[in-house]
Amino acid sequence: MSNEDKVREVLTEQGKLPGNVAELGIDDDLYQAGLTSHASVNVMLAIEDEFDIEFPDEMLKKSTFASIAAIDAAVQQIQSES
C-alpha cells in the first residue's frame, strides 16, 4: 500500500469527513472538505501510529494537514530526518 493510500485510509477512519475520501484529489483542501480542528488531532495521532513517527510541535500547524499531499510530504520529511 502506498503512503497516499495509507493517508486516505487514516482520513477515512479518523477524519470524520462528510464525503467520500476516495473522491478527494491529493491537493484538495481537507478543511474545505469538512476536516475540523479536533478531527485533525485524531488524524495526526493515527498517522503517527500508521507510520511509526511522531510529529514535532513545529509541524503541528493547519497547513500540515491541509491536503493528502501535505500530509504525505510531512510524513516523508519526518521519516527522512529520523
Added chain:
Amino acid sequence: MDVPRSAPRMRVGVDIASAADVRESIETFGDRYLDRIFTPHEREVCQGPIDRMATRLAARFAAKEAVIKVLRPHAAAPNWRCMEVRTDSAGWSDLVLTGAAHEMAQAAELRDFSLSMSHDHDVATAVVVAVQEGT
C-alpha cells in the same frame, strides 16, 4: 452611532466542540491524545467519570480554539498546551497564555483575555475576548 475614541478595541473568538468526539479520542488514543492537547492542570481539574471528563475537556478544547481565533495567526497556530484554562477552587476559569501563544498576543498587542465556557449534554462551547491596545 460613532464609537467614542477612548473605547478599547476588542477581539472575540468563539468555538464549539463535541464531548462525544473528545470521549472517542480518549478511548482511541488515551494519554497520547490527552498529553498532546491538555496541560496537567486541565487534566487534573477534569478528572472524573469519562462522560463528565469528556464534556469538561471539550469545553477546554473549544476555549483553545477560541483563543486561536482571537490571535488570528497567519502561519502556525500555537501549541494547544500554550493556551491553558486555569480553574480556581470555586470553579471559575481564566486563560494563561505561554510560549508561542503569549508571543502572538504580545505581537498583536492583545491583553486582558477573558473566557466563558458552557456545555449542555454533548455540546461544549467557549467564548474568549481580549482588549487590543494601540488601535
